[in-house]
Amino acid sequence: MPAFSASAPGKVILFGEHAVVYGRPAIAVPVLQVRAKAIVSVDPRSFPGLVKFQAPDIGLETSLYDLPENHPLAAVILKAAVAMQLSHIPACTIKVTSTIPIAGGMGSGAAVSVAILRAFSASLGHPLNDEQVSQLAYEVELIHHGTPSGIDNTVITYAKPVYFIKGRTIETLRVKTPFSLVIADTGVQSPTSSVVSDVHSAWEADQAQFNLLFDRAGEIAATARQSIEAGSVDKLGPMMDENQALLRKMGVSSPELESLIEAARSSGAQGAKLSGAGRGGNIIALVAAEQAGRVARVLEDAGAVHTIVTEIPKT
Numbered sequence: 001m002p003a004f005s006a007s008a009p010g011k012v013i014l015f016g017e018h019a020v021v022y023g024r025p026a027i028a029v030p031v032l033q034v035r036a037k038a039i040v041s042v043d044p045r046s047f048p049g050l051v052k053f054q055a056p057d058i059g060l061e062t063s064l065y066d067l068p069e070n071h072p073l074a075a076v077i078l079k080a081a082v083a084m085q086l087s088h089i090p091a092c093t094i095k096v097t098s099t100i101p102i103a104g105g106m107g108s109g110a111a112v113s114v115a116i117l118r119a120f121s122a123s124l125g126h127p128l129n130d131e132q133v134s135q136l137a138y139e140v141e142l143i144h145h146g147t148p149s150g151i152d153n154t155v156i157t158y159a160k161p162v163y164f165i166k167g168r169t170i171e172t173l174r175v176k177t178p179f180s181l182v183i184a185d186t187g188v189q190s191p192t193s194s195v196v197s198d199v200h201s202a203w204e205a206d207q208a209q210f211n212l213l214f215d216r217a218g219e220i221a222a223t224a225r226q227s228i229e230a231g232s233v234d235k236l237g238p239m240m241d242e243n244q245a246l247l248r249k250m251g252v253s254s255p256e257l258e259s260l261i262e263a264a265r266s267s268g269a270q271g272a273k274l275s276g277a278g279r280g281g282n283i284i285a286l287v288a289a290e291q292a293g294r295v296a297r298v299l300e301d302a303g304a305v306h307t308i309v310t311e312i313p314k315t
């Protein structure tokens with residue numbers, strides 16, 4: 001049985017989550033230490049359409065026939081089949097594994113979609129290009145997230161730092177000076193769709209106030225882009241702190257996030273904020289490279305269930 005494999009990284013949002021859903025710019029970077037991987041084994045002796053899924057991490061073993069069409073695993077294959085104009089879906093087994101925390105703001109869903117799209121299309125001899133992969137992963141996100149901005153599928157597909165504005169062509173960022181982040185997981189799973197929908201209700205109730213919060217988050221993302229491209233990494237910490245204050249006002253922080261952010265700041269991080277939808281999931285802290293291990297240990301002592309130290313390399 002020939003097998004085709006592909007993988008895709010996790011991501012964190014440096015600046016501008018939530019505001020990005022309302023058209024403001026945001027910055028996201030890939031996190032290469034965590035990945036989703038898909039292995040597609042073609043089984044020419046089985047019936048066409050017999051697609052088996054194995055996702056041992058979440059104890060799932062099922063098939064395309066048994067899943068509803070809007071299940072993310074089914075949707076990704078059905079959408080790929082339509083995009084590739086397949087007359088039938090060849091029988092195969094798709095094994096998915098991932099080290100990206102689920103529902104933690106690190107893009108696990110989009111990374112699984114991207115890995116499957118690449119491995120599945122390669123198994124058919126017609127690898128989809130990045131634009132097609134990103135678009136299809138976005139369509140899968142649409143089913144479950146309601147109004148995704150598209151930032152997750154973009155940064156994960158291209159695996160490069162991006163300056164993202166909804167609906168615009170992708171802009172990659174030039175990182176002049178590398179910088180280090182500690183990512184710390186509260187262990188609280190927080191589905192993006194419900195947080196995004198709560199922010200939407202709050203925005204409807206007080207558009208003037210929320211538009212100001214979104215505007216300021218967008219301005220911070222635009223200034224942060226200039227700092228990253230100029231190599232002025234020291235300016236990013238205070239901007240992360242201000243972005244966190246805005247996210248708190250949007251109602252998406254939580255006691256667990258605040259306590260990790262406080263621990264990061266008091267142990268020498270230059271700035272810290274939640275990353276992703278919030279209410280749970282991960283915080284990110286900007287640190288001097290030589291401090292990263294120590295800050296990560298402090299965060300674990302403060303209750304983080306998992307930490308990742310990552311360097312955003314020069315590009």
Ligand code: PMV
Pocket residue numbers: 013016017018019020021104105106107145147148149150151152192196275276277278
């Ligand atoms: O929690 P995540 O990693 O899916 O990030 C969501 C980011 C939001 O801005 C809250 C939503 C979006 O679609 O951009």
